Amino acid sequence: MKQAGKVIIIGAGHVGSHAAYALASQGLAGEIVLIDIDREKAAAQVLDIGDAVAYLPYPVKIKAGDYKDAGDGDVMVIAVGTNPDKAKGETRMDTLAATAAIIRDVAEEIRQSGFYGILVSISNPADVIAHYLQYLLSWPAGKIISTGTALDSARLRRVTAEAVGVSIEEVEGYALGEHGESQIAAWSTVSIQGRALSELREENKGKYGRIDWESLAGEVRGGGWTILEGKGSTEFGIGAALAEVVRAVWEDKGTILPVSTLLSGEYGQHGVYASVPAVLGRKGVKEVVELKLTEEEKEKFGESCRIMRENFELAVTWYEKTRKARNDGAASA
Template identity: 40%
Template sequence: MYVGCKTRKVAVIGTGFVGSSCAYSLVNQSICDELVLIDRTKERSLAHALDLSHCSDFTHSRTKVTAGGYEACGDADIVVLCAGTKPKPGGTRLDLLEGTADIYKSAVPQIMASGFDGIFVNAANPVDIITYAVWKWSGLPRGRVVGTGTSIDSSRLKTLLCEHLPVDPRSVQGYVLGEHGESQFPAWSHVTIGGKPVLDILAQHPQRFGHLKLEEIEAKTRDAGWEIMQRKGSTYYGIASAIAAIVRSILNDDHKITAVSAVLDGEYGCRDLCAGVPAILNRQGVAELVELNLTPDEQERLARSFAVLREAASRLKL
């Protein structure tokens, strides 16, 4: 059984906007003891490592930051995958599949050859299919390969809801399910505010919250990433925070439930596929998937999302 290292070490692959923002979050929140940055542009990873090492006087505890190659993953607890291809205007995350897959088809065997025996956390898009491919290529148990999945979408959902409701987003519980992409959807039957279903709140207070249209919130949640990309070219702060939270949950053995991309093995009636579902995260990675009691409509939408992912995954011939 994987028990990890005494020194909490994380390796980040890819130090573009997402990888560098992830590294900053890990250092600024003092999540790990040691952080190694790996990038095909070695000067960039070295520059980031030097820059981040200068934060130590201002953080809660010191994180040793270095730059290196895949061989540095050998004693890492977690390897975070951030390298990927850039989306094109008007495309979808699924369009990135072959280019990103080529990166990890080469990288994962090299990481495993280093002696790595930890947990992969993948943020590269299309995140569900790349997570599944990394699981296949690594040979690790399914719980030790996890994608960011719909964690960021679930956070966006809560934030958008609280633009209309007088509560903090952290008081909202709920999940976006399925693909981190066009076929995702919120499981409205399980969205609660302070334990009270949001559907009941809207039904009981039509005059106060009648302006709130769930279908509009759903569309804004789905399109939030593209809206950001159209304005500044990339999203990175939100997803970096999601990565940091997942890494923290794993290293701290939190047993926190988060919507992540996980390998399904019969849950929600699906096998041999990754998709965004609630999961318990602990020191072993994904300890258990949480199966929500979905409505018939939600079950149908999730099945459609699975079908989209399975069709796209078939392009890799894994």
């Protein structure tokens, strides 16, 4: 692996701190800077992770800082925002307005800091916020990605392995589209022990016919909710998913991971961030990998993209209205 560089993490809550620990414990950062509006919390997280570093095999410098520390960073992780209130029936998409308001200010801080590395957003709604960041910063789309369904794809592999009775290492496959309610479990992409699931289901209808695949897809889609309701936040899984994305960037070997990136005709979609397999490297997304989906999967993927596109447009409309109001206010002052 190429030299691990400097990682800036915006947000020192459950997700940001676990992302920092995952990077530190796997030797995926030479230096980590945690930035949070709650400076005391960021400092406490640094002390806690710093204690762990003493027992880790990889040297890493970690500190609490601010945006002036970001200019020479190689990778920036965005982990700010609010959790949806399940009791009120909220989804990740329902947090868009609140998170977009925070991201507007974060983007301005990034612009002023001079940072121009790879930006990886975790903040929900993941796909829309990554697109919103790209709109605000006007950077090449390949430099701004979201972890997207990297986490959901891990869940897909896990529930499939448990249902079939194999180890998770023997399962490959992808969840696509939104990191949220409209995602699809693309069963046509799933293979077990190197063989396509579709073939296995045809050959052994007794074994594979007893599995409720729709129920498994529901487990993948609702996995985050189960964790959120049980402990108040997700943290370990997303920290590991973020670490894999950063590893792919450092290694620059053309690793393929499901992340959210801007589509420009791939899968028949234009002008929308969606989670798809992509080739990653030092410059971010090198190319999108187009899988052969079933007609039903294509239709569901298109619907997921429609939802994300519409919500992105809502975020942009809100931003332009608030910018005009601020400009008008400044002019009349």
